[in-house]
Amino acid sequence: MTIYFYKVDDPYGCFSNFSPHCIHLLGQDWATVEHYYQAQKFVGTKDEALILEIASAKTPMQAATLGRDRTRHIRPDWESLKTEIMREAVLIKFLTHLDIQSILLSTGDRLLVEDSQIDYYWGCGKDKTGQNHLGKILMSVRQEIRQRL
Template identity: 65%
Template sequence: MTIYFYKVWQPFGCFSNFSPHGIEIHGIYWSTVEHYYQAQKFVGSVDAVIIPVIRAATTPEEAAALGRCSSRKLRSDWDLVKTQVMREAVFKKFFTHTDIREILLNTGNEVLVENSPTDYFWGCGADNTGQNHLGKVLMSVREDLRQLQLLTVFSVDCLGEKG
């Protein structure tokens, strides 16, 4: 069964970048993944001055609006790095917050789909023809977290053995 998510208040809303799960990356705290992602669009660009404004935004919706302003100049490599930027933030979110990590891990091998009617890159779009990159990132992070759990169990088991 495919798991669809979109709004924070809906089932699996913790998969949304707007969910209230802060992250710390490179020593800087961000209220949501959305805050971090939108700010990263401007790193090294002429409009980098907007980064602290996005970081201080009261809501993820406000951060998104600031980051989507078409009059600002994005960093030149944005199309090349945006998926990796998202992946780093999503991994940090689920690594940091054990409650939602368990929710993600408990999805088993189900396909995860951001059910956005307007986003054809990160979501599935209105007609389900979108690329669903956010769902793909979540499934990849889910697998990485599983591997980390296995390594932790293996390390604990090995440390407990007598040589």
């Protein structure tokens, strides 16, 4: 049975990057995976000052909005690094928070799918043909945690 997740308040909402689970990466605390992910777009760019603004955003949606601003300059290697950056943040999240690690492990070998109607890269998209990279990362993290235990 496939597990679909998307909204933080829904079952398995802890799988969302917007879930209120802080992480510590690169010597800094981040309120959510979304905050960290969006900030990494600007490392080494002329818009690097935006990292601080994203880090202090009050909500993950505010962080996402800042990070998705098309008038800003993102790092040239972003497309080749974004999946790796996301995986690192998701792994840290589930290693840090044992309560949600338990939820992830309880999914067994079931398929995990981000049920985003608009995102065909991280999610499955409206017609369920998306690449589901966030779901794939979660399944990979689940397997890595199992091997560590």
